[in-house]
Amino acid sequence: MATFRAFVAEKQDDRVDRGVRELSDDDLPEGDVTIRVAYSSVNYKDALATIPKGRVARISPLVPGVDLAGTVEGGDEEVVVHGYDLGVARHGGFAERARVPEDWVVPLPEGLSLEDAMTLGTAGFTAALSVHQLEARGLEPGDGPVLVLGATGGVGSVAVSILAARGYEVVAATGKDSEHDFLRELGAAEVIGREEVTAASDRALESERWAAAIDPVGGPATAYALRTTRYGGGVALSGLTGGTKLDTTVMPFILRGVALLGIDSVQTPIERRREIWQRLADELRPGGLELLRSEIGLDELEGALDTILAGKARGRTVVRL
Numbered sequence: 536m537a538t539f540r541a542f543v544a545e546k547q548d549d550r551v552d553r554g555v556r557e558l559s560d561d562d563l564p565e566g567d568v569t570i571r572v573a574y575s576s577v578n579y580k581d582a583l584a585t586i587p588k589g590r591v592a593r594i595s596p597l598v599p600g601v602d603l604a605g606t607v608e609g610g611d612e613e614v615v616v617h618g619y620d621l622g623v624a625r626h627g628g629f630a631e632r633a634r635v636p637e638d639w640v641v642p643l644p645e646g647l648s649l650e651d652a653m654t655l656g657t658a659g660f661t662a663a664l665s666v667h668q669l670e671a672r673g674l675e676p677g678d679g680p681v682l683v684l685g686a687t688g689g690v691g692s693v694a695v696s697i698l699a700a701r702g703y704e705v706v707a708a709t710g711k712d713s714e715h716d717f718l719r720e721l722g723a724a725e726v727i728g729r730e731e732v733t734a735a736s737d738r739a740l741e742s743e744r745w746a747a748a749i750d751p752v753g754g755p756a757t758a759y760a761l762r763t764t765r766y767g768g769g770v771a772l773s774g775l776t777g778g779t780k781l782d783t784t785v786m787p788f789i790l791r792g793v794a795l796l797g798i799d800s801v802q803t804p805i806e807r808r809r810e811i812w813q814r815l816a817d818e819l820r821p822g823g824l825e826l827l828r829s830e831i832g833l834d835e836l837e838g839a840l841d842t843i844l845a846g847k848a849r850g851r852t853v854v855r856l
């Protein structure tokens with residue numbers, strides 16, 4: 536039987552061994568659709584799946600990779616798969632081959648290449664879902680500045696790019712002083728420092744600044760976004776790189792009608808998932824996919840996982856299979 540290359544994480548007592556191995560189709564889980572994977576990408580959750588205290592991996596050994604794009608075996612249909620149990624409880628995208636249930640499959644939207652699809656990946660889908668939910672609540676370009684937290688990260692950088700392309704005034708908050716030019720190139724009108732958006736405050740409300748906020752960071756930054764979002768605005772919360780605790784009062788909700796919108800990409804029902812991907816190829820398409828993307832091979836993956844875990848990644852890292 537032919538073999539293929541895969542990056543595997545295997546728990547050994549209190550450590551996790553990581554590296555590239557040869558697997559065969561017998562190692563793949565049951566499923567209706569076998570895919571020749573062309574690209575995967577590096578997401579924060581993938582890094583958590585390869586460390587002892589990450590609480591993400593539910594099987595061992597595991598091929599991580601919560602997203603992939605490739606061609607269905609035996610045909611030429613190009614597809615995207617992400618979320619559900621992929622790269623968590625069944626082998627994921629960091630391998631030349633994958634097998635998944637048919638109802639997890641999203642047809643590659645016209646106008647996106649397989650590489651474009653993974654430049655977006657789970658992070659880009661989450662950014663698009665955040666914009667979609669805020670707009671469903673009434674947000675429109677021209678409403679005023681939209682704050683993007685963790686702006687150089689995967690979700691943040693794609694959000695900056697989507698919003699700028701749609702005509703929003705984007706204010707990007709980052710901890711990386713060296714990346715202000717990158718964020719301006721993506722379309723941010725203004726860049727502010729992380730200290731400003733994570734500072735402790737004993738005030739329940741502060742001056743109303745933001746029409747809305749996109750928040751893949753959590754913790755003190757979410758509390759800041761709630762205190763400073765304008766009357767009727769929304770905060771789309773998707774992540775936890777800044778912490779899982781939320782220290783807020785009820786005031787933003789009951790005095791300003793601010794909404795905290797929970798954003799989950801993992802269990803998004805397949806019909807909604809296919810709709811958001813169509814929109815990502817069209818009216819929610821980010822301005823500069825090539826600006827967002829860097830590309831690596833399987834052999835460089837371990838370093839890239841450490842970089843994202845340290846909060847040092849910039850934009851989106853695509854993994855070429």
Ligand SMILES: NC(=O)c1ccc[n+]([C@@H]2O[C@H](COP(=O)([O-])OP(=O)(O)OC[C@H]3O[C@@H](n4cnc5c(N)ncnc54)[C@H](OP(=O)(O)O)[C@@H]3O)[C@@H](O)[C@H]2O)c1
Pocket residue numbers: 577578579580657658661684685686687688689690691708709710711729733751752756772773774775776777778798799800801843844846847848849850
């Ligand atoms: N809900 C969902 O379905 C879903 C989907 C995708 C991702 N997520 C979550 O969203 C988060 C971002 O994922 P990602 O793949 O975009 O990761 P990422 O590329 O590492 O982006 C996270 C960014 O957060 C900022 N950050 C890091 N540490 C921080 C801290 N201590 N305080 C404040 N900001 C900090 C950094 O941006 P700056 O240096 O620019 O400040 C970092 O680049 C993760 O928690 C991930 O699990 C959730």
